[in-house]
Amino acid sequence: MYTTELQKNPRILPVSTEAAEQTVAFEARVAGDEYIEPKDWMPEAYRKTLVRQISQHAHSEIVGMLPESNWLTRAPSLRRKAILFAKVQDEGGHGLYLYAAAETLGTSRAEMIDALHDGRAKYSTIFNYPTMNWADIGAIGWLVDGAAIMNQVPLQRTSYGPYARAMVRICKEESFHQRQGFDIMLHMAKGTAEQKAMAQDALNRWWWPSLMMFGPPDDNSPNSAQSMRWRIKRETNDEIRQKFIDATVPQAALLGLTLPDPDLKWNDAKGGHDFGAIDWEEFNAVVRGEGPCALERISARRTAWDDGAWVRDAADSYAAKQSSKKAA
Amino acid sequence: MERALYDYLLRRGDDSLILSQRLSEWCGHAPTIEVDLSLANLGLDLLGQATLFLDYAASMNADVHNADALAFHRDAAEFRNCLLVEQPNGDFAQTIVRQFLYSTWQKMLFDRLAFSKDPTVAAIAAKAVKEISYHADLSADWMIRLGGGTDESNRRLKAGVEWMWRLVPELLVADEIDNELITKDIAPDPASFETDFMTKIAEVFAEAGLDVSPLPRNFASGRRGYHSEHLGHLLCTMQYLPRAYPDAQW
Ligand SMILES: [Fe+2]
Ligand SMILES: [Fe+2]
Ligand SMILES: [Fe+2]
Numbered sequence: 001m002y003t004t005e006l007q008k009n010p011r012i013l014p015v016s017t018e019a020a021e022q023t024v025a026f027e028a029r030v031a032g033d034e035y036i037e038p039k040d041w042m043p044e045a046y047r048k049t050l051v052r053q054i055s056q057h058a059h060s061e062i063v064g065m066l067p068e069s070n071w072l073t074r075a076p077s078l079r080r081k082a083i084l085f086a087k088v089q090d091e092g093g094h095g096l097y098l099y100a101a102a103e104t105l106g107t108s109r110a111e112m113i114d115a116l117h118d119g120r121a122k123y124s125t126i127f128n129y130p131t132m133n134w135a136d137i138g139a140i141g142w143l144v145d146g147a148a149i150m151n152q153v154p155l156q157r158t159s160y161g162p163y164a165r166a167m168v169r170i171c172k173e174e175s176f177h178q179r180q181g182f183d184i185m186l187h188m189a190k191g192t193a194e195q196k197a198m199a200q201d202a203l204n205r206w207w208w209p210s211l212m213m214f215g216p217p218d219d220n221s222p223n224s225a226q227s228m229r230w231r232i233k234r235e236t237n238d239e240i241r242q243k244f245i246d247a248t249v250p251q252a253a254l255l256g257l258t259l260p261d262p263d264l265k266w267n268d269a270k271g272g273h274d275f276g277a278i279d280w281e282e283f284n285a286v287v288r289g290e291g292p293c294a295l296e297r298i299s300a301r302r303t304a305w306d307d308g309a310w311v312r313d314a315a316d317s318y319a320a321k322q323s324s325k326k327a328a
Numbered sequence: 329m330e331r332a333l334y335d336y337l338l339r340r341g342d343d344s345l346i347l348s349q350r351l352s353e354w355c356g357h358a359p360t361i362e363v364d365l366s367l368a369n370l371g372l373d374l375l376g377q378a379t380l381f382l383d384y385a386a387s388m389n390a391d392v393h394n395a396d397a398l399a400f401h402r403d404a405a406e407f408r409n410c411l412l413v414e415q416p417n418g419d420f421a422q423t424i425v426r427q428f429l430y431s432t433w434q435k436m437l438f439d440r441l442a443f444s445k446d447p448t449v450a451a452i453a454a455k456a457v458k459e460i461s462y463h464a465d466l467s468a469d470w471m472i473r474l475g476g477g478t479d480e481s482n483r484r485l486k487a488g489v490e491w492m493w494r495l496v497p498e499l500l501v502a503d504e505i506d507n508e509l510i511t512k513d514i515a516p517d518p519a520s521f522e523t524d525f526m527t528k529i530a531e532v533f534a535e536a537g538l539d540v541s542p543l544p545r546n547f548a549s550g551r552r553g554y555h556s557e558h559l560g561h562l563l564c565t566m567q568y569l570p571r572a573y574p575d576a577q578w
Contacts, residue, residue, distance in 0.1 A: 062356075062361065065355065065356035065364075066356050068356075069352075069355040069356035069357075072352045072355050073349065073352055073353055073565050073566060074565055074566065074568050074569055075569075076400075076569035076570050076573075076576070076578040077396045077400075077570070077578045078345075078375065078378065078379045078382075078395055078396055078399055079379075079396075080578055081352070081375060082372060082375050082376065082379070085352060085355070085368060085371055085372050085375065086368075086372060088355055088356065088368070089355070089364075089365055089368035089369070089372070092356075092361050092364050092365050092368070093365060095361055096361050096362070096365070099361075134569055134578070184578075187577060187578055188578075191576055191577055191578075192573065192575055192576050194573060194576070195573070195576050300356070300357065303357075304356070304357040304358065304359070305359075307359070307419070308358065308359025308360060308363075308420065309359075310478065310480045310481055310484065311359035311360070311363070311420045311474075311481070312359055312360060313477070313478050313480070313481070314473060314474050314477025314478050314480070314481030315473055315477065316477075317477045317478045317481075318472075318473045318474075318476050318477040321476065
């Protein structure tokens with residue numbers, strides 16, 4: 001899962017001449033498509049933008065386990081259960097790689113998790129919607145992981161080395177996630193009348209929030225220009241959204257399902273689909289933490305963390321006792 | 329159909345299936361991401377074992393199409409798992425005690441089952457034994473860590489043992505099904521590794537700072553379909569979709 005930038009850039013502070021020279025050298029390296037590594041000098045704002053974006057991405061992987069694990073205990077066959085179990089486990093692994101990548105920038109996992117739990121850090125808006133029937137698990141794999149692939153493929157060439165390498169590992173798994181989701185949708189859409197109704201219902205509910213995953217439109221995305229210049233981002237929100245729509249329309253046709261947008265139609269002149277207006281007011285409300293499952297998601301994360309505190313303390317205390325035994 | 333073997337396959341498949349279902353309840357809610365991933369590893373291994381045993385059972389029974397039919401369309405009284413695996417997760421300590429006791433026993437059983445005269449059983453067990461070794465080691469490590477961690481973790485571990493201990497004797501019982509298969513060299517006699525099992529438990533308990541209580545009288549007979557109150561609720565959740573939509577393919 002990918003999360004687009006949801007918070008404002010920190011103000012960029014005036015810099016000394018020495019820093020100005022370093023900045024010029026840095027910008028040249030980035031423009032030359034060199035990877036920036038943890039020990040390299042980097043502008044403070046670049047570091048902050050990356051910590052914010054990578055940690056948001058990590059939080060999205062972890063919070064994103066919740067809507068899917070909601071159906072893991074109710075998966076309808078042993079095969080589907082095994083696939084979903086492995087898929088949700090992968091998302092946890094993605095969270096781990098990403099926290100590790102963000103930690104190379106000098107912020108600890110504990111700090112990032114605190115920021116998530118007290119509401120300072122964001123995660124992808126998409127996970128604030130409920131999974132109501134089994135087809136939602138299909139829709140998430142097909143659309144949400146599908147959108148994640150669209151977002152993450154360009155990030156394999158993002159300028160920060162550890163982030164780019166984490167993306168390479170993650171992208172390999174995302175295509176399996178997308179395929180298993182599409183396969184669930186296919187079985188539902190070609191199944192009984194009830195199953196087909198569930199599939200259509202899931203698509204109706206997940207379509208627009210999926211389009212919002214790419215973030216605000218380019219003319220209202222204040223951070224995009226800087227992130228593009230630093231090659232943290234490699235394609236704009238609207239470009240990726242368009243690609244996603246163009247790829248998804250024929251897939252929906254294959255499923256025999258209707259995308260819930262009466263304005264959706266092929267535009268020969270632009271070589272892509274036109275589509276209806278996205279409800280950015282809804283998106284903004286979800287970003288503000290008002291999404292339908294926002295409280296459930298964050299309280300589930302906090303509960304898991306708080307209930308697990310004694311386990312982490314026990315592990316730390318045991319490890320400390322062992323190492324002092326060794327030292328003695 | 330060989331009734332004894334069929335029932336034995338259900339026992340093995342159901343143990344793995346129900347324990348996997350319990351572990352899947354942790355998914356997304358574990359104390360750390362690393363723990364979340366390791367519990368998922370265990371759950372996935374067990375689910376794979378369950379599928380193999382139940383598929384084999386289904387192949388012996390003309391009335392049963394496949395493993396899914398057994399997993400999703402039997403009621404509690406038809407399940408043949410031991411009561412230990414159906415116990416609620418409780419806190420992480422309770423989950424770990426359940427895992428340690430079961431995996432330690434399962435490892436010793438499967439070490440022997442890998443030499444079953446039934447080639448399919450032998451193959452499933454041989455594949456599973458590597459997985460189970462890891463489950464037994466991982467849970468033993470956590471037993472020791474929790475026992476020797478903090479006062480709180482030690483107290484919780486003891487409470488977990490108190491919950492699970494009464495269900496250990498069931499593992500050591502051999503009934504007429506076992507006896508028939510023991511005679512045919514298809515299944516091992518649990519008595520043959522009872523001493524090893526109790527020794528291993530004593531070892532890990534000692535390292536974890538726990539006392540080993542005498543085994544109580546056995547009241548459990550999950551192998552004959554008499555379960556705790558917990559199994560019915562687990563099945564309500566697990567079987568909901570195939571039961572609500574019996575004509576659907578997923
Ligand atoms: Fe992911
Ligand atoms: Fe994914
Ligand atoms: Fe059959």
